[in-house]
Each structure stands twice: as C-alpha cells, then as structure tokens.
Amino acid sequence: MRWIVYVDMDAFYVTVEIRDRPDLVGKKVIVGPDPKAGPTRGVVLSASYEARADGVRSAMPAMQAARLSPESVWIRADFEKYRRAAEEIRTFLRERATEVAPLSIDEAAIRWEADDPEQIGSRARALQQELKRELGLSASIGVSPYRVVAKIASDRSKPAGLVVVPPEGTAPFLAPLPVRAIPGVGPKTEVILREAGIETIGQIRPDTVAPLRRRLGGFADYLVALARGTPPGEEPFVESGPRSRSVDHTFVQDVSEISTLISAADEMVEDLVGSLHKERLRYQTVTVALRWADFARSQKSQSLPAAHEGPEALREAAHRLLREAWRQENEGLHRPVRTLSVRVERLTPALARQLALDGFDGLDPTNIK
C-alpha cells in the first residue's frame, strides 16, 4: 500500500540558526529584522517555541514582536543558508525514498510502500529520529495515502510529533477540525463558510455547500470530497520549472515621487536579471505591481512579442507600466506607494549561445520557405 509521508520542519529558519549557535538552544530567538537596529516595516520570519510563548508569531510586524518579547535574540535572515539546509534535507530524503517532492523551503513529501499503519508509522518515526540525529533538525510528520491529509496531519502534530491517518480513518480524523485546517481555506473562505453555518470539516456536506457554489466555484466540490475522506486525485511528484520570478521592495517611508520609483525599479530590474541569468531563464511577460499606502494593490502587465534575456526589454517595460499605473492613480486617488514589485512570467530556458549558433549553422536561409 502506498503512503505519503509529509515532512514539515519545525520553526525552520530559527532551528537552522540555532544549529550554528548552540549557545541559543532553549532561548527566545526570532529570525527577522531587529527593531533595535532602528524602526522597521519588516515582519517575523520564524520564532523559536520559547519566543512563541510570549505571543510572537510568523508574519507579525517585528515592532510588535519586540514589544511582546523584549528579551528575544534577533537574527537577520540568511536565505542562502536556509536553501542549503533545505537541500541537505532533500538529499537525506532521496537516500531513503525514490520519490521525493520538495514542496517549499521547509516542507517535503516522500512516497513509501508499507503493509499497514503500524509499519509506516514506525518507519516514519525512525526517519524523524534520524533527521534529528544526522542533521540536527526537528520535523513534524503526517502520514496518509492522500497528500493533503498528510499535510493536515503534519500540522496537527507540531512540534516534533507524528500522526498517521489510515485511509478508513480519514473522514473521522478531519471531521472535528476547523475548516481553516484545510490548505486553501484562508480568512476569506473561512468567513464564507461560517456564514453558511460551516465551522468544522465535518459540517461540509453537499447540502450545506450547495448554496456556496457560486462563490466558491470548483473549490466547493473539492471540499465535499475531502470531508468525505476521498480527496480527488493529486499529482504530488511532478516537478515543473518556475512560473515566475519577482523582486519586491517596501520603502522605509511611502513614496510620492515617480522619479524615486523609477530609480528603485532600475535597481530591482538589475537584481531580477541577475537571478534570471543565474538560472538561465528568459522572460516574456513583465508585471509592475504597486502596494499603496492604504495597502490596496494595483498591477500592470504586458506580454512582449518574444522572450528576452538581459535588462533592456525588462527595464523599458517596467518604466512603461510604472508610468501608466502612476498616471492612472494621479487621475484619482493620489495615494503614495508603500511597496513596488517587478515580476516576470512565461519563463523559458535560455538557450546556450553556442548551441543557438550551432543550430543556425545547419540552416540554409535560401531554403526556408
């Protein structure tokens, strides 16, 4: 029988940092921009369970976290280090399973065969202990034949726990959980469901969800199937290339000058082109997004006639889109800008230059019809 073993790292960034700083074991530690270094608009990226006891949470404004937990030690985020640690985990998992799906920087799933829940449970427990012993990292693990259920189970087992949900136990396991436990149900969907009297997964049934079909679209059918314990087919182990790459910048103070935005955009374009070059990717669609002072967003995008590498086409498009968004705003609300984003989509592999030229060598232009 096939099982999904879903591995979700506990307080990942903080745990990786503490691995390098044994003096911080058992302390209140926060990864994020240290407010003691000056006012910041940044947020908490990860907090140790000791810091969480003070009420600190991921995505909380750093200023607020500093107030709640004044003794916490702050560490500036080092994403290169976390990516390397994630790669260690993947290597570790690939040595133990043929099918490994990296799902985010701190989550991965593997597929294993096992005869029964006891057998898969003890193998998963052994995996968890080895992960701790060999890599010094703590993980929570959920196990189910269904990926989404395995993920929900891993969430419920935090921190450092293990929950195995056998197939026939799926609906009973899910029934008492709040609808927010379902990946894809966020604050908005939670409200929509609550207005229909649905607070737990067990209350999701065809008759209760039917009136919501117009607002939830196809998601309504998905929810019913999940609540019944038979989530529809999943394709967890196919890896496709990246769909988009972006750079965001939130200004220390909101910006009301287009010239400031243009020069910020120029720097962001250079950043973005640098990372695309490293990944050997070309882009064809360019988007400029603005987060206004009132936190509302606008965006402008444009598809180019062909894929590009290099900064020129990106810079030109970014300027055009930025000026257009700015012009529209100034016919109306005149809000200053909080955050600027530059994004590229429709990414394709950049052809190696030599390869492209070799290809052309073989073509006789006079023969092209």
Place this chain on the structure above:
DNA sequence: TCTGGGGTCCTAGGACCC
C-alpha cells in the same frame, strides 16, 4: 511603531480565430 518578500493557482471578460 500595522501588515515582507517570495511564490502559486483560479476566475472572468474581451480579443481574436476557426
């Protein structure tokens, strides 16, 4: 002392083509 910096997927209308 409000709310980062990445990402993904879905929906919906209009253009355009067959």
Place this chain on the structure above:
DNA sequence: TCTGGGGTCCTAGGACCC
C-alpha cells in the same frame, strides 16, 4: 439578415501559502 460555439491568449484582480 443575423449571428453559434469552442479554444486560446491577454490583462486584472483575488485568495492563499511559506
């Protein structure tokens, strides 16, 4: 004289996740 139905691409916005 009137006008279908399907498919794809583009753009904008929304919701959600880590």
